[in-house]
Amino acid sequence: xxxxxxxxxIGGSGVKGARVDLSTGEFIGDRIRIETPQPSTPDxxxxxxxxxxxxxxxxxxxxxxxxFPAPIVxxxxxxxxxxxxxxxxxxxxxxxxxHLGRPVTALNDADAAGLAEVAFGAAKGVEGxxxxxxxxxxxxxxxxxxxxxVPNTELGHLEIDGYDAEKRASSGQKDLQDLSWKKWAKRLxxxxxHVEMLFSPDLFVVGGGVSKKHEKFLPRLELKTPIVPAQLLxxxxxxxxxxxxxxxxxxxxx
Numbered sequence: 634x635x636x637x638x639x640x641x642x643i644g645g646s647g648v649k650g651a652r653v654d655l656s657t658g659e660f661i662g663d664r665i666r667i668e669t670p671q672p673s674t675p676d677x678x679x680x681x682x683x684x685x686x687x688x689x690x691x692x693x694x695x696x697x698x699x700x701f702p703a704p705i706v707x708x709x710x711x712x713x714x715x716x717x718x719x720x721x722x723x724x725x726x727x728x729x730x731x732h733l734g735r736p737v738t739a740l741n742d743a744d745a746a747g748l749a750e751v752a753f754g755a756a757k758g759v760e761g762x763x764x765x766x767x768x769x770x771x772x773x774x775x776x777x778x779x780x781x782x783v784p785n786t787e788l789g790h791l792e793i794d795g796y797d798a799e800k801r802a803s804s805g806q807k808d809l810q811d812l813s814w815k816k817w818a819k820r821l822x823x824x825x826x827h828v829e830m831l832f833s834p835d836l837f838v839v840g841g842g843v844s845k846k847h848e849k850f851l852p853r854l855e856l857k858t859p860i861v862p863a864q865l866l867x868x869x870x871x872x873x874x875x876x877x878x879x880x881x882x883x884x885x886x887x
Contacts, residue, residue, distance in 0.1 A: 658753025747775025
């Protein structure tokens with residue numbers, strides 16, 4: 634792996650980027666944020682990524698990883714929820730090569746967060762299967778087995794008791810339905826018990842903004858699997874994208 638890589642995290646409201654020290658998982662210098670263009674078409678967002686790389690002064694030999702709010706299947710986005718619908722069917726690697734003049738590593742944002750927690754955060758040193766879930770408007774997920782990512786899992790969309798899981802157990806639903814911590818924890822119990830039964834993981838890591846208040850709900854859960862709050866929080870997408878880019882691009886010789 635290289636010592637330094639660049640991570641870019643693309644969201645519906647902002648595109649954020651930073652240089653990452655891969656020995657520590659910490660940013661080198663400041664994080665830069667540029668408003669997501671409207672409409673957020675592929676060409677417009679790719680140009681923002683180019684501006685970020687220019688402002689960060691990223692040289693040609695520094696690996697670049699980009700985290701997206703969508704699945705990435707062999708470099709292509711099959712569907713898009715949080716950016717312009719014209720992203721559907723776009724090959725991210727080809728798009729970015731055209732705009733940036735360099736190869737990039739593209740991955741789902743929850744997958745990036747999971748990799749970051751395994752490499753530098755709450756799951757560092759944990760062998761076996763780690764499942765990260767991000768509790769927000771929905772439920773994002775990442776599954777990492779002995780350091781290897783199983784990409785594009787959508788465990789927030791498991792059907793449990795006739796419901797899409799995130800429609801019952803996300804922190805967005807807690808707010809929408811004005812649930813107490815106790816009532817919400819019962820829904821989380823049902824969700825994590827089901828995921829535990831399916832995967833028998835070695836560790837659950839819980840991210841998303843609500844994880845800052847983990848003491849209000851995690852102690853209420855009764856699971857065989859240890860469950861801990863994420864550590865990297867809003868830096869995880871950038872750090873995980875940079876980490877994966879370094880691993881992939883170093884291995885391929887790019």
